[in-house]
Amino acid sequence: MENIGDEYKLYWETTTFLQTEEIDSWGLDEALSGYYDSSSPDGAQSSAASKNIVAERDRRKKLNERLFALRSVVPNISKMDKASIIKDAIDYIQELHDQERRIQAEILELESGKICDSEEEIPALLRSKKKKIDQTFDSGESRASPIEDLELGVSYVGENTVVVSVTCSKRRDTMVKLCEAFESLNLKIITANITAVSGRLLKTVFVQAEEEERDHLKIQIETAIAALNDRENSVSL
Amino acid sequence: MENIGDEYKLYWETTTFLQTEEIDSWGLDEALSGYYDSSSPDGAQSSAASKNIVAERDRRKKLNERLFALRSVVPNISKMDKASIIKDAIDYIQELHDQERRIQAEILELESGKICDSEEEIPALLRSKKKKIDQTFDSGESRASPIEDLELGVSYVGENTVVVSVTCSKRRDTMVKLCEAFESLNLKIITANITAVSGRLLKTVFVQAEEEERDHLKIQIETAIAALNDRENSVSL
Protein backbone atom coordinates (compact mmCIF):
# COMPACT_ATOMS: atom_id res chain seq x y z
CA MET A 1 0.00 0.00 0.00
CA GLU A 2 2.74 2.40 0.83
CA ASN A 3 6.11 3.02 -0.68
CA ILE A 4 7.62 4.72 2.32
CA GLY A 5 8.73 1.44 3.71
CA ASP A 6 11.87 1.25 1.67
CA GLU A 7 14.00 3.32 3.98
CA TYR A 8 11.66 2.89 6.87
CA LYS A 9 13.58 0.37 8.87
CA LEU A 10 14.96 2.47 11.66
CA TYR A 11 13.71 3.91 14.84
CA TRP A 12 11.13 6.56 14.97
CA GLU A 13 13.06 9.66 15.81
CA THR A 14 15.75 9.07 13.27
CA THR A 15 13.28 8.18 10.62
CA THR A 16 11.37 11.21 11.64
CA PHE A 17 14.33 13.46 11.34
CA LEU A 18 15.81 11.98 8.29
CA GLN A 19 12.60 11.42 6.50
CA THR A 20 9.90 13.76 7.61
CA GLU A 21 11.19 16.52 5.46
CA GLU A 22 11.37 14.34 2.45
CA ILE A 23 8.09 12.72 3.22
CA ASP A 24 6.48 16.00 3.85
CA SER A 25 7.84 17.45 0.69
CA TRP A 26 6.34 14.89 -1.57
CA GLY A 27 3.59 14.26 0.91
CA LEU A 28 2.56 17.85 0.52
CA ASP A 29 2.73 17.62 -3.20
CA GLU A 30 0.73 14.49 -3.06
CA ALA A 31 -1.86 16.16 -0.91
CA LEU A 32 -2.05 19.23 -3.07
CA SER A 33 -2.29 17.29 -6.25
CA GLY A 34 -5.16 15.30 -4.83
CA TYR A 35 -3.68 11.97 -5.66
CA TYR A 36 -5.45 9.78 -3.18
CA ASP A 37 -9.04 10.92 -3.70
CA SER A 38 -9.31 10.24 -7.38
CA SER A 39 -12.59 8.46 -6.83
CA SER A 40 -14.26 11.31 -5.02
CA PRO A 41 -16.34 13.55 -7.29
CA ASP A 42 -16.28 16.54 -4.99
CA GLY A 43 -13.21 18.68 -5.48
CA ALA A 44 -13.79 21.21 -2.70
CA GLN A 45 -14.29 18.57 -0.08
CA SER A 46 -11.21 16.75 -1.20
CA SER A 47 -9.28 19.99 -1.01
CA ALA A 48 -10.43 20.46 2.54
CA ALA A 49 -9.52 16.89 3.32
CA SER A 50 -6.09 17.40 1.80
CA LYS A 51 -5.57 20.46 3.90
CA ASN A 52 -6.58 18.49 6.92
CA ILE A 53 -4.16 15.75 6.04
CA VAL A 54 -1.23 18.07 5.61
CA ALA A 55 -2.14 19.97 8.75
CA GLU A 56 -2.29 16.81 10.75
CA ARG A 57 0.98 15.67 9.29
CA ASP A 58 2.53 18.94 10.26
CA ARG A 59 1.17 18.70 13.74
CA ARG A 60 2.65 15.23 14.19
CA LYS A 61 5.95 16.44 12.89
CA LYS A 62 6.03 19.35 15.28
CA LEU A 63 5.13 17.12 18.17
CA ASN A 64 7.93 14.74 17.34
CA GLU A 65 10.40 17.55 17.04
CA ARG A 66 9.38 18.81 20.43
CA LEU A 67 9.72 15.36 21.87
CA PHE A 68 13.16 15.05 20.37
CA ALA A 69 14.15 18.40 21.77
CA LEU A 70 12.87 17.34 25.15
CA ARG A 71 15.00 14.25 24.99
CA SER A 72 18.03 16.32 24.11
CA VAL A 73 17.81 18.40 27.28
CA VAL A 74 17.40 15.38 29.53
CA PRO A 75 20.51 13.37 30.33
CA ASN A 76 20.51 9.65 30.99
CA ILE A 77 17.84 8.72 28.52
CA SER A 78 17.09 5.11 29.24
CA LYS A 79 14.95 4.18 26.27
CA MET A 80 14.10 5.87 23.04
CA ASP A 81 10.47 5.20 23.65
CA LYS A 82 8.10 8.16 23.42
CA ALA A 83 6.50 7.41 26.76
CA SER A 84 9.88 6.70 28.32
CA ILE A 85 11.22 10.00 27.11
CA ILE A 86 8.46 11.83 28.89
CA LYS A 87 8.91 9.68 31.96
CA ASP A 88 12.62 10.38 32.07
CA ALA A 89 11.93 14.05 31.68
CA ILE A 90 9.54 13.93 34.62
CA ASP A 91 12.04 12.10 36.77
CA TYR A 92 14.75 14.52 35.80
CA ILE A 93 12.65 17.55 36.65
CA GLN A 94 11.83 16.08 40.03
CA GLU A 95 15.46 15.34 40.59
CA LEU A 96 16.32 18.94 39.81
CA HIS A 97 13.61 20.08 42.17
CA ASP A 98 15.03 17.96 44.90
CA GLN A 99 18.52 19.18 44.31
CA GLU A 100 17.44 22.75 44.26
CA ARG A 101 15.56 22.29 47.50
CA ARG A 102 18.70 21.01 49.17
CA ILE A 103 20.81 23.82 47.85
CA GLN A 104 18.34 26.35 49.11
CA ALA A 105 18.37 24.68 52.48
CA GLU A 106 22.10 25.15 52.52
CA ILE A 107 21.78 28.73 51.49
CA LEU A 108 19.24 29.36 54.18
CA GLU A 109 21.56 27.90 56.72
CA LEU A 110 24.34 29.97 55.33
CA GLU A 111 22.18 33.05 55.40
CA SER A 112 21.11 32.56 58.97
CA GLY A 113 24.65 32.22 60.19
CA LYS A 114 25.63 35.48 58.64
CA ILE A 115 29.20 35.78 59.73
CA CYS A 116 31.05 33.93 57.08
CA ASP A 117 34.46 35.21 57.87
CA SER A 118 36.29 32.27 56.50
CA GLU A 119 35.66 28.96 54.94
CA GLU A 120 34.58 27.41 58.19
CA GLU A 121 31.14 28.81 57.74
CA ILE A 122 30.47 27.11 54.49
CA PRO A 123 28.92 23.69 54.95
CA ALA A 124 30.49 20.71 53.37
CA LEU A 125 27.81 20.46 50.75
CA LEU A 126 28.52 23.87 49.39
CA ARG A 127 32.21 23.28 49.47
CA SER A 128 31.87 20.28 47.32
CA LYS A 129 29.58 22.26 45.11
CA LYS A 130 32.24 24.86 44.79
CA LYS A 131 34.73 22.37 43.66
CA LYS A 132 32.24 21.19 41.20
CA ILE A 133 32.09 24.67 39.84
CA ASP A 134 35.82 24.77 39.64
CA GLN A 135 35.92 21.90 37.32
CA THR A 136 32.80 22.68 35.41
CA PHE A 137 33.24 26.38 35.17
CA ASP A 138 34.66 26.16 31.74
CA SER A 139 33.39 22.77 30.82
CA GLY A 140 30.03 23.47 32.40
CA GLU A 141 29.28 26.27 30.03
CA SER A 142 27.09 23.96 28.09
CA ARG A 143 26.48 26.22 25.15
CA ALA A 144 30.06 26.22 24.03
CA SER A 145 31.04 24.41 20.90
CA PRO A 146 29.26 21.75 18.93
CA ILE A 147 30.90 18.69 17.53
CA GLU A 148 32.04 19.63 14.07
CA ASP A 149 33.65 18.08 11.04
CA LEU A 150 32.45 14.73 12.15
CA GLU A 151 33.30 11.56 10.36
CA LEU A 152 31.77 8.34 11.57
CA GLY A 153 32.62 4.85 10.40
CA VAL A 154 31.00 1.66 11.60
CA SER A 155 32.20 -1.69 10.38
CA TYR A 156 31.73 -5.29 11.33
CA VAL A 157 34.91 -7.17 11.98
CA GLY A 158 33.58 -10.59 12.94
CA GLU A 159 33.27 -12.33 16.32
CA ASN A 160 30.11 -10.30 17.05
CA THR A 161 32.27 -7.23 17.11
CA VAL A 162 31.62 -3.88 15.52
CA VAL A 163 34.29 -1.22 15.37
CA VAL A 164 33.17 2.37 15.60
CA SER A 165 35.56 5.05 14.49
CA VAL A 166 34.91 8.73 15.01
CA THR A 167 36.99 11.71 14.07
CA CYS A 168 36.11 15.31 14.60
CA SER A 169 37.70 18.64 15.28
CA LYS A 170 38.76 19.16 18.86
CA ARG A 171 36.98 21.96 20.57
CA ARG A 172 36.67 22.86 24.17
CA ASP A 173 34.62 19.93 25.45
CA THR A 174 34.47 17.67 22.51
CA MET A 175 36.13 14.85 24.37
CA VAL A 176 33.66 15.01 27.21
CA LYS A 177 30.70 15.24 24.89
CA LEU A 178 31.85 12.36 22.82
CA CYS A 179 32.22 10.22 25.90
CA GLU A 180 28.82 11.26 27.11
CA ALA A 181 27.28 10.39 23.80
CA PHE A 182 28.70 6.91 23.93
CA GLU A 183 27.90 6.39 27.58
CA SER A 184 24.30 7.32 26.95
CA LEU A 185 23.87 4.53 24.47
CA ASN A 186 24.56 1.74 26.96
CA LEU A 187 26.58 -0.24 24.48
CA LYS A 188 28.48 -3.37 25.29
CA ILE A 189 31.85 -1.77 24.89
CA ILE A 190 34.75 -4.18 24.70
CA THR A 191 37.44 -1.55 24.55
CA ALA A 192 37.48 2.13 23.75
CA ASN A 193 40.18 4.62 22.91
CA ILE A 194 40.32 8.34 22.42
CA THR A 195 43.27 10.25 21.12
CA ALA A 196 43.59 13.99 20.77
CA VAL A 197 46.32 15.38 18.60
CA SER A 198 46.87 18.56 16.63
CA GLY A 199 43.37 19.92 16.70
CA ARG A 200 41.71 16.66 15.81
CA LEU A 201 40.11 14.03 17.97
CA LEU A 202 40.00 10.35 17.15
CA LYS A 203 37.84 7.85 18.97
CA THR A 204 37.77 4.14 18.38
CA VAL A 205 35.35 1.84 20.13
CA PHE A 206 35.01 -1.91 19.89
CA VAL A 207 31.43 -2.84 20.57
CA GLN A 208 29.95 -6.26 21.03
CA ALA A 209 27.14 -6.41 18.49
CA GLU A 210 25.84 -8.49 15.66
CA GLU A 211 26.43 -7.47 12.11
CA GLU A 212 22.74 -6.72 11.70
CA GLU A 213 22.93 -4.06 14.38
CA ARG A 214 25.60 -2.23 12.44
CA ASP A 215 23.43 0.28 10.64
CA HIS A 216 21.20 0.76 13.59
CA LEU A 217 24.23 1.44 15.73
CA LYS A 218 25.45 4.06 13.32
CA ILE A 219 22.12 5.83 13.38
CA GLN A 220 22.09 5.63 17.15
CA ILE A 221 25.48 7.27 17.42
CA GLU A 222 24.63 9.91 14.89
CA THR A 223 21.47 10.65 16.78
CA ALA A 224 23.24 10.91 20.10
CA ILE A 225 25.83 13.29 18.71
CA ALA A 226 23.19 15.30 16.92
CA ALA A 227 21.31 15.50 20.18
CA LEU A 228 24.40 16.89 21.86
CA ASN A 229 24.83 19.51 19.20
CA ASP A 230 21.15 20.23 19.34
CA ARG A 231 21.31 20.82 23.03
CA GLU A 232 24.00 23.41 22.51
CA ASN A 233 22.41 25.43 19.79
CA SER A 234 18.68 25.34 19.89
CA VAL A 235 16.78 26.35 22.92
CA SER A 236 13.36 27.01 21.55
CA LEU A 237 12.15 24.73 18.93
CA MET B 1 -2.88 16.46 43.31
CA GLU B 2 -4.07 18.80 40.69
CA ASN B 3 -6.09 21.91 40.87
CA ILE B 4 -5.13 23.42 37.58
CA GLY B 5 -7.01 20.96 35.50
CA ASP B 6 -10.35 21.88 36.97
CA GLU B 7 -10.44 25.12 35.11
CA TYR B 8 -9.82 23.44 31.81
CA LYS B 9 -12.52 20.87 32.13
CA LEU B 10 -13.43 21.17 28.51
CA TYR B 11 -9.95 20.55 27.27
CA TRP B 12 -8.44 17.47 25.86
CA GLU B 13 -6.97 15.80 28.88
CA THR B 14 -10.17 15.70 30.86
CA THR B 15 -12.19 14.56 27.93
CA THR B 16 -9.44 12.11 27.28
CA PHE B 17 -9.69 10.73 30.74
CA LEU B 18 -13.42 10.49 30.72
CA GLN B 19 -13.56 9.05 27.29
CA THR B 20 -10.70 6.66 27.43
CA GLU B 21 -11.91 5.04 30.58
CA GLU B 22 -15.37 4.49 29.25
CA ILE B 23 -14.15 3.51 25.87
CA ASP B 24 -11.55 1.27 27.35
CA SER B 25 -14.11 -0.41 29.54
CA TRP B 26 -16.33 -1.48 26.75
CA GLY B 27 -13.45 -1.62 24.35
CA LEU B 28 -11.78 -4.17 26.54
CA ASP B 29 -14.96 -6.11 26.96
CA GLU B 30 -15.47 -6.05 23.29
CA ALA B 31 -11.97 -7.29 22.77
CA LEU B 32 -12.39 -10.03 25.32
CA SER B 33 -15.80 -11.09 24.19
CA GLY B 34 -15.18 -10.40 20.58
CA TYR B 35 -13.77 -13.73 19.58
CA TYR B 36 -17.11 -15.16 18.57
CA ASP B 37 -17.78 -12.23 16.33
CA SER B 38 -16.17 -13.61 13.23
CA SER B 39 -17.65 -11.95 10.24
CA SER B 40 -14.28 -12.14 8.60
CA PRO B 41 -13.24 -15.52 7.28
CA ASP B 42 -10.14 -15.60 9.43
CA GLY B 43 -10.97 -15.46 13.11
CA ALA B 44 -7.36 -15.33 14.24
CA GLN B 45 -6.66 -12.30 12.17
CA SER B 46 -9.60 -10.39 13.53
CA SER B 47 -8.53 -11.35 17.03
CA ALA B 48 -5.09 -10.02 16.31
CA ALA B 49 -6.61 -6.84 15.00
CA SER B 50 -8.69 -6.45 18.12
CA LYS B 51 -5.63 -6.98 20.24
CA ASN B 52 -3.85 -4.40 18.21
CA ILE B 53 -6.51 -1.78 18.63
CA VAL B 54 -6.77 -2.33 22.36
CA ALA B 55 -3.01 -2.21 22.65
CA GLU B 56 -2.87 0.95 20.65
CA ARG B 57 -5.61 2.41 22.78
CA ASP B 58 -3.65 1.52 25.86
CA ARG B 59 -0.52 3.06 24.46
CA ARG B 60 -2.30 6.30 23.72
CA LYS B 61 -3.74 6.33 27.19
CA LYS B 62 -0.36 5.80 28.79
CA LEU B 63 1.21 8.49 26.67
CA ASN B 64 -1.49 10.93 27.66
CA GLU B 65 -1.07 10.07 31.31
CA ARG B 66 2.65 10.68 31.03
CA LEU B 67 2.03 13.96 29.33
CA PHE B 68 -0.41 14.88 32.05
CA ALA B 69 2.16 13.99 34.68
CA LEU B 70 4.76 16.01 32.88
CA ARG B 71 2.47 18.98 32.89
CA SER B 72 1.90 18.57 36.59
CA VAL B 73 5.58 18.94 37.44
CA VAL B 74 6.08 21.98 35.24
CA PRO B 75 4.84 25.27 36.62
CA ASN B 76 3.60 28.13 34.47
CA ILE B 77 1.98 26.12 31.77
CA SER B 78 0.99 28.55 29.12
CA LYS B 79 -1.24 26.46 26.92
CA MET B 80 -2.79 23.08 27.37
CA ASP B 81 -1.69 22.06 23.97
CA LYS B 82 0.25 18.82 23.73
CA ALA B 83 3.12 20.41 21.88
CA SER B 84 3.06 23.41 24.17
CA ILE B 85 3.27 21.19 27.22
CA ILE B 86 6.44 19.63 25.92
CA LYS B 87 7.79 23.01 24.92
CA ASP B 88 7.13 24.42 28.35
CA ALA B 89 8.83 21.42 29.89
CA ILE B 90 11.88 22.00 27.73
CA ASP B 91 12.01 25.66 28.62
CA TYR B 92 11.60 24.83 32.27
CA ILE B 93 14.42 22.32 32.27
CA GLN B 94 16.72 24.77 30.59
CA GLU B 95 15.65 27.40 33.04
CA LEU B 96 16.57 25.06 35.87
CA HIS B 97 19.91 24.40 34.23
CA ASP B 98 20.51 28.08 33.97
CA GLN B 99 19.50 28.62 37.57
CA GLU B 100 21.79 25.91 38.74
CA ARG B 101 24.69 27.41 36.92
CA ARG B 102 24.02 30.82 38.35
CA ILE B 103 23.51 29.52 41.84
CA GLN B 104 26.81 27.76 41.65
CA ALA B 105 28.42 30.95 40.46
CA GLU B 106 26.85 32.71 43.41
CA ILE B 107 28.11 30.13 45.79
CA LEU B 108 31.54 30.32 44.32
CA GLU B 109 31.57 34.05 44.67
CA LEU B 110 30.13 33.77 48.14
CA GLU B 111 32.79 31.42 49.25
CA SER B 112 35.77 32.97 47.58
CA GLY B 113 34.75 36.49 48.46
CA LYS B 114 35.96 36.84 52.02
CA ILE B 115 34.14 40.11 52.36
CA CYS B 116 30.86 38.93 53.63
CA ASP B 117 28.27 41.67 53.56
CA SER B 118 25.75 39.02 53.93
CA GLU B 119 22.76 40.99 52.64
CA GLU B 120 24.22 41.45 49.25
CA GLU B 121 25.66 38.03 48.97
CA ILE B 122 22.32 36.37 48.67
CA PRO B 123 20.94 38.24 45.72
CA ALA B 124 17.40 38.53 44.59
CA LEU B 125 18.11 35.79 42.16
CA LEU B 126 18.13 33.12 44.78
CA ARG B 127 15.11 34.43 46.60
CA SER B 128 12.94 34.51 43.56
CA LYS B 129 13.94 31.00 42.71
CA LYS B 130 13.21 29.94 46.21
CA LYS B 131 9.65 31.09 46.00
CA LYS B 132 9.26 29.69 42.59
CA ILE B 133 9.74 26.13 43.64
CA ASP B 134 7.01 24.91 45.89
CA GLN B 135 6.32 21.42 44.81
CA THR B 136 8.90 18.75 45.17
CA PHE B 137 8.75 15.05 45.19
CA ASP B 138 11.66 12.94 46.18
CA SER B 139 13.69 10.90 43.82
CA GLY B 140 16.98 11.16 45.64
CA GLU B 141 19.28 8.66 44.14
CA SER B 142 22.90 9.03 43.23
CA ARG B 143 23.61 7.32 40.00
CA ALA B 144 27.25 7.93 39.38
CA SER B 145 30.13 6.17 40.97
CA PRO B 146 33.34 7.76 42.20
CA ILE B 147 36.71 7.27 40.66
CA GLU B 148 38.31 4.39 42.49
CA ASP B 149 41.57 2.49 42.59
CA LEU B 150 43.30 5.46 41.17
CA GLU B 151 46.96 5.47 40.26
CA LEU B 152 48.52 8.66 39.06
CA GLY B 153 51.99 9.05 37.62
CA VAL B 154 53.59 12.30 36.47
CA SER B 155 57.03 12.33 34.91
CA TYR B 156 59.17 14.76 33.00
CA VAL B 157 60.41 13.45 29.70
CA GLY B 158 62.33 16.43 28.38
CA GLU B 159 61.50 19.07 25.78
CA ASN B 160 59.30 20.91 28.27
CA THR B 161 57.03 17.89 28.22
CA VAL B 162 55.41 16.13 31.16
CA VAL B 163 53.64 12.81 30.74
CA VAL B 164 50.66 12.16 32.95
CA SER B 165 49.46 8.61 33.30
CA VAL B 166 46.25 7.69 35.09
CA THR B 167 44.71 4.30 35.67
CA CYS B 168 41.54 3.58 37.55
CA SER B 169 38.65 1.18 37.59
CA LYS B 170 36.04 1.82 34.96
CA ARG B 171 32.65 2.70 36.30
CA ARG B 172 29.61 4.20 34.73
CA ASP B 173 30.84 7.69 33.92
CA THR B 174 34.47 7.47 34.79
CA MET B 175 35.58 8.31 31.31
CA VAL B 176 33.49 11.44 31.20
CA LYS B 177 34.62 12.53 34.63
CA LEU B 178 38.24 12.00 33.88
CA CYS B 179 37.95 14.07 30.75
CA GLU B 180 36.17 16.78 32.66
CA ALA B 181 38.85 16.81 35.29
CA PHE B 182 41.55 17.35 32.73
CA GLU B 183 39.57 19.87 30.74
CA SER B 184 39.04 21.94 33.84
CA LEU B 185 42.75 22.35 34.42
CA ASN B 186 43.38 24.25 31.20
CA LEU B 187 46.59 22.46 30.54
CA LYS B 188 48.61 22.82 27.40
CA ILE B 189 47.86 19.36 26.18
CA ILE B 190 49.99 18.14 23.33
CA THR B 191 48.23 14.84 22.90
CA ALA B 192 45.92 12.79 25.04
CA ASN B 193 44.71 9.22 24.96
CA ILE B 194 42.19 7.19 26.87
CA THR B 195 41.76 3.47 26.63
CA ALA B 196 39.15 1.39 28.36
CA VAL B 197 39.65 -2.33 28.56
CA SER B 198 38.50 -5.10 30.87
CA GLY B 199 37.17 -3.01 33.68
CA ARG B 200 40.12 -0.68 33.82
CA LEU B 201 40.65 2.72 32.34
CA LEU B 202 43.98 4.08 31.22
CA LYS B 203 44.61 7.71 30.37
CA THR B 204 47.83 9.17 29.08
CA VAL B 205 48.34 12.87 28.53
CA PHE B 206 51.35 14.69 27.16
CA VAL B 207 51.42 18.15 28.64
CA GLN B 208 53.66 21.02 27.75
CA ALA B 209 55.19 22.07 31.05
CA GLU B 210 58.51 22.71 32.70
CA GLU B 211 60.03 20.16 34.96
CA GLU B 212 59.45 22.44 37.93
CA GLU B 213 55.71 22.30 37.39
CA ARG B 214 55.70 18.55 37.70
CA ASP B 215 54.76 18.25 41.35
CA HIS B 216 52.34 21.11 41.17
CA LEU B 217 50.66 19.46 38.22
CA LYS B 218 50.28 16.26 40.14
CA ILE B 219 48.63 18.03 43.02
CA GLN B 220 46.35 19.84 40.63
CA ILE B 221 45.18 16.64 39.02
CA GLU B 222 44.70 14.90 42.32
CA THR B 223 42.64 17.81 43.55
CA ALA B 224 40.47 17.85 40.47
CA ILE B 225 39.77 14.14 40.75
CA ALA B 226 39.12 14.39 44.46
CA ALA B 227 36.66 17.16 43.71
CA LEU B 228 34.88 14.84 41.34
CA ASN B 229 34.57 12.14 43.94
CA ASP B 230 33.51 14.71 46.47
CA ARG B 231 30.63 15.90 44.39
CA GLU B 232 29.41 12.37 43.92
CA ASN B 233 29.28 11.57 47.58
CA SER B 234 27.65 14.72 48.80
CA VAL B 235 25.09 15.53 46.15
CA SER B 236 23.27 13.43 43.71
CA LEU B 237 23.60 15.13 40.41
Added chain:
DNA sequence: GTATACACGTGAAGC
Protein backbone atom coordinates in the same frame (compact mmCIF):
# COMPACT_ATOMS: atom_id res chain seq x y z
C1' DG C 1 4.41 -16.69 16.56
C1' DT C 2 3.30 -12.55 19.93
C1' DA C 3 4.05 -8.13 21.66
C1' DT C 4 5.31 -3.48 21.21
C1' DA C 5 5.79 1.04 18.97
C1' DC C 6 5.12 3.94 15.34
C1' DA C 7 2.96 6.97 11.34
C1' DC C 8 -0.75 7.46 8.76
C1' DG C 9 -5.49 9.19 7.22
C1' DT C 10 -9.99 10.29 8.90
C1' DG C 11 -14.07 12.38 11.28
C1' DA C 12 -15.26 15.20 14.97
C1' DA C 13 -15.17 19.20 18.23
C1' DG C 14 -13.81 23.77 19.77
C1' DC C 15 -12.23 28.36 18.64
Added chain:
DNA sequence: TGCTTCACGTGTATA
Protein backbone atom coordinates in the same frame (compact mmCIF):
# COMPACT_ATOMS: atom_id res chain seq x y z
C1' DT D 1 -16.68 30.04 7.91
C1' DG D 2 -11.81 27.95 8.10
C1' DC D 3 -8.22 26.56 11.28
C1' DT D 4 -6.42 23.81 14.98
C1' DT D 5 -6.27 19.91 17.92
C1' DC D 6 -7.62 15.64 19.23
C1' DA D 7 -8.75 10.28 19.45
C1' DC D 8 -9.50 6.64 16.78
C1' DG D 9 -8.60 2.31 13.87
C1' DT D 10 -5.40 0.43 10.73
C1' DG D 11 -1.16 -1.27 8.45
C1' DT D 12 3.39 -2.21 9.30
C1' DA D 13 8.07 -2.74 11.18
C1' DT D 14 10.99 -4.11 14.96
C1' DA D 15 12.35 -7.02 18.91
